[in-house]
Amino acid sequence: MSHLTIDYGGAKLDFDQDLKLGISSIDQQHEKLFRLATGMLEQIQGGANQTEIEVSVLELEAFVSEHLGFEEALMRKNKNPNLNSHILAHRRFQKDSAILREKVFVSDHLKACQIAQKMFDVLIEWLCNHILVVDRKSRRYMASNPDEINSRAPRIRLEGRALIEFSGKKGITGLLHDAGEQGLFIDFPPPLAKMDKSS
Ligand SMILES: [Fe+2]
């Protein structure tokens, strides 16, 4: 299968390097989601008719539900303390996605193409963000058994500028997400841009 790269907020993510969680069943499903979405986009760009677009949209939506249900069952079984908020994130996305799907079905062909492309954009952005932050946080609860989790080499990847400042007991300056045993995410430039103005 060809190498999978994903455009995410102007950056190129490498699926193997950046998005794999180290749990084969979950990684395979995430990869399939990206490939289904990319396939739908290629189909639209290749001049798919209304029926073909509708079938792709339904296929994608069905697999999204299958995947989210799969994750939820595992996290329920493994007693994830963050289960409710994780499920809420899934439901919010499913609701937004269902609204777009309904629009595809009641629109003319040209408009349906535009909405399906929007579905693609929304899915890619949500999926990348969700995998990197929410799924990653629940990683240890998404394996059928502890042996299924592969450890990963530590990675660091920065684009733009980051300021990580240790000063007395002040800790790290910046907007942090998911600072846990798996690592941490720092959001920038917004907090740094603000700091630049005041300094
Ligand atoms: Fe997921």
Ligand SMILES: [Fe+2]
């Ligand atoms: Fe998830």
